[in-house]
Amino acid sequence: MDLSKISIKLRPRNGYAAIDLGTRMAQRNLKLMLISFIIVSLPLYLVLLFIFPERPLLITFFIWWLKPLWERPLLLILSRDVFHQATHLKEVLKFSLTNNYKQWFQSITWRRFSPTRSFDAPVVQLENLSGKVRRERLSALHSRSPTAISGITFVLHLVEALMTFGVMLFILQFIPNDIEWILFLEQVFTNTGLDLFYLILSLCWYLAMVIVAPFYVAGGFSSYLNQRSIREAWDLELVFRQLANKHTKKKFDYKNLVAALLVCIFTFSVPQGISSEQPANNETTKVDAYAKEKANSRQAIQQIQSGPEYKRVEQTWEFRKINPDKPKEEDPEKKNKSNSNFDKGLAKTLSWIFLILLVIFLLYKLPAIIEYFDSGAKAKNKNLKDINKPEQLFGLDLKQENLPDDIVQEAQALWQAKQQREALGLLYQASLSKLIHDFDCEFEDGFTELECQTIVSRMQLPLKDYFAELTSIWRLLAYGHQLPTSEIFLQISSQWPEHFEPKNDPNAEDDSSIKNTQQAASQMETDNE
Amino acid sequence: MLDNTSKVETPEGIELPLEVAGVVPRALAYIIDLLIFVILNYTIALTMGLLGNFGEGLYLILFFILFWLYPVIFEVFRNGQTPGKKALGIKVVHQDGTPISLNASFVRNILLSADFLPFFYTTGFISMMLHKDFKRLGDMAAGTLVIYTEKENKEDPIPKVKPKAPTFALSLEEQRSVLSLAERHQQLSKARQDELSNLLPEKLFPANTDNHNRLKQLHAFANWLRGN
Incomplete structure (x- = not known):
């Protein structure tokens, strides 16, 4: 097993995400996997159908029961694809004829209904484990995210069942009731003792099984890879190995490599190597050497299998009765x-x-x-x-706290100081600020004066006419550089409080403002003269 | 490299990986939502049944609202998560990763009825299993994705060793791996950790570091990288 050739992104995933990665693996190999499943299972299905034509559902049930055997070629395809190895149909056929019988009896009897079936399959098929070692290995691998692993079994069985009826309804929808050939077929079927409905149901079930199987196998296999990758930190190994390569370049430290590879290598390849390798030569020395090597590797295997990768230490606690209970005599x-x-x-x-x-x-x-x-x-x-709420419109600061307290007085003072532009600006600025904060006008950044005016008149505020007038005066001054006369300014500035300021005591306010304007007017007249 | 993510590229050229959720978590989330829906529906039916004909009419209206708007309301107002999705740790977003809008949620949930055909979500299942990003028809029409919610990135404790700057240059990925080795010091067996640290060539460590002390050195680097 060479991790640098792996074709999936290695990183610790949560249980469901690992299943999803499996779905993508299945998508990548879908065609081959579907064909493989059909090739290995369809012959038996057809033969049985030919022998017992009156029991189509029972036959599919039988095929369904043997599904763990049909799934093995699929796992073969996936396990090769993970390391960028393509599989040919020929190899699939050869595998299913010769190498498909490992622990077949267990897998179709008491392990058949295990909720973690697809997750456990690689341990038998790829790691070649059995008996106690297998059990302990599994319990070590199951220790994380067991819900997700059984989740895939639950959901995909559901999908299979629903899809059976889905496909069937789909087909039945397209058969018009009054077409003659269907009547003819029905007659044929009834005469031969066959029921068309059950035959279709049987076929649909088989079809659903074919569709779901690749995703089920891939989901389990991917979860298995994820567990191992987490437990053995494959992602770190990959990075460290690349780092080492970068630094050593051509010089290779075989000692370290061998030591490091031991755990990983053995699981995928060593047992298979042992079982398939046969001494080609009859020379006794070679046989001896081989036996010695075999014994050595067996010892190595045992050593590794007693390691923490194959054990699971668990701390549990439970309630226990301190006093044995007294039975009630009733x-x-x-x-x-x-x-x-x-x-x-x-x-x-x-x-x-x-x-x-x-x-x-x-x-x-x-x-x-x-x-x-x-x-x-x-x-x-x-x-x-x-x-x-914009803080600025066309360059005017609209923050309330930056405005003077008595706006009218300030504006008129500015006007008298011959800063007419600033005076009118202040007035207009204060109006906008009040409109935004007190009247809740929804001005946006980048509005022009006319857009503001449109909003004010659309809101039907009582001051809309006043604001329109103020706007037009301001625009004439700001862009046209045309000064309004003092009378107009005075009039508009003296009207400002009654439109914008809350009226607590209207009489007093009015009086003072009138007085103010009168004073200011007389003063201005003298100034102008 | 095959991965279970959908990549979104921002205008700045940064790639954001979104971890897409597939059939199994989504089906489980749907089952939870369906149970909640059935219980709500049953409660409403019982209550409205007491009110005679008027109640019956009201029930039909409420059923209509509940049936079509239950997922929409949760998705739009609760961060793309119905209760079932929340339980499974997944959520709906636009395919560019932005929070789902009312329009998109409405479209994808209306089209749930298309995914339902011809019998109990056959179309939806097939579509999710075959689509690269596990989308059903509704997701394709609305341009949405179902992704895993990111867990809060809490720092795993690392063994406290006196920090030390790495003696060799490390890329970002390598830095992450050194840190990750220290973070997983409780999950990995001691033998495996030693084995991993021995993968690195000798010259990367200070002279006379024996095999056993390499791991400690790496932990010191990790402490330095984290800024302890």
Whole structure:
């Protein structure tokens, strides 16, 4: 086994992800695997169908029961593909005729219904383990994610069953009831004692079996690889080996390599090598050497098999009775009878109480439930709202805290200081800021003045006419460089508070603002003169 | 290299691997959701049955809403996870990895009925088993993926040794592997750890480091890499 030739990405995966990788492995070899499964199982199916034509379902059931044997060639294909080795159909055939009988009896009897069947298969077929060693090896490999391993058996059996009926309904849908040939066929079938329905069902079952088998085998094999890769850190080995190659270049440290490879190599290749290798020569020395080597390697194998890769140490704890129990001297039947009426009443009452409590609980928890579903959306909305409140529009700072307290006074002061542009700018800026923060206008970054105005008038705010006027004056000044007259500015600035400022005490406010404007007006007139 | 991921490339040229979930976890998640649906449906039917004809009508409306909107509501508002998906640690996202939108969720769940045909999700199963990213028809139409939720990346403890800078240059992957060897020090057998550290050529370690101390050296490097 040479990890540098491996064709799957090595990394520790969770149990389900390993199965998914298996699905991709099956997809890559799907055609070959389907054909192989059909080649090895179809002959028997057809022969049995020919011999016992009146029992089609039973025949498929028989084929189904022997499925572990049909799956072995598929595992062969996959185990080669993992190391970029292509398999030919010829080899599959040869394998299924000669090498397919390892522990066949166990695999179709008590191991047939093991929920981890496809996961366990490689241990027998590729690692050649049996008996106690196999059991301990399996329990060591099962220690992680056992739910996922049986999950694949459960789900794919379900898929197989559902698909059987799915394919059958699909076929039946396409057979019109009134076509004559079907009547003719039916007649043939009834005359020969065959039932068309059961025959179709049998075929569909077989078809579903063919479709599902590659994915089942691949899922189990991939989980098996994943477990080994995690336990033996294959991913690290690959990287370290590449690193070593990079540094040593041509010089190779065979000693280390041999030592490191021992555990890995042996599992896939050594036992097979032993079983297939035969002494070609009859010379006694060679035979002796061979026997010696065999003994040595057997010893090595035993040594390795006593190692932690083949054992599983588990700490468990359980409750134990400290005092042996004292048996109660009562006739259980008698007790049951006397209690049964009482029990019924109690159960009824309890269930009513439970129901009422449940309703109360749900009502009580209703806000929390709504919150549960709402929280995600709310958080999103909240963020959106905050984000969408722009801090700047066309270069004007719109943060509330950066504005002066008394905007009108400030603006008029600026105007008198001949900074007309700044004065009107401040007024407009303050208006936008108020619109965003107090009136909740949804301005977005990059809006123009007219777009803001459109939004304000669309919202039907009472100040929309005022804002329109302010906007047009501002635009004339900002882009057209046309100063409004002092009267217009005064008028518009004195109107500003009544539109934008909250009216706590309208009379007092109005008075003071009127006074202010009058004063300012008279002052300005004198200035102009 | 075969992997169970779907790669998304960002405009910056960064490849994000999304670990796609296949038939088995998705079927199990669906079974859990189906059980919840049946229980909810049964409860509603029992309650509405008490209300006579009106209740019957109301039940039909509620059934319609529950049947079509149960997955949509959970997927859109609960981070792409129905209760079943949450139990299995998977979620729905757009195929570019962004959170699922209402439109996409609606499309993929409406098309669940197409995957159902001709009998109990035969089409869906076949489609998921044959598609590279394990998509059913609804996923293809809506442009969505079902992926594993990433676990929080909590740091595994590594043996505390006095940190030491590696004596040789390490690529990112090699750094990760050295760190990972230290992180897995409790999962791997001692013999295997020694074996792995002996894979590295001698000259990478300080002179006179015997085989047994190499692992310790690597742990020291790991401590340095983590910044302890």
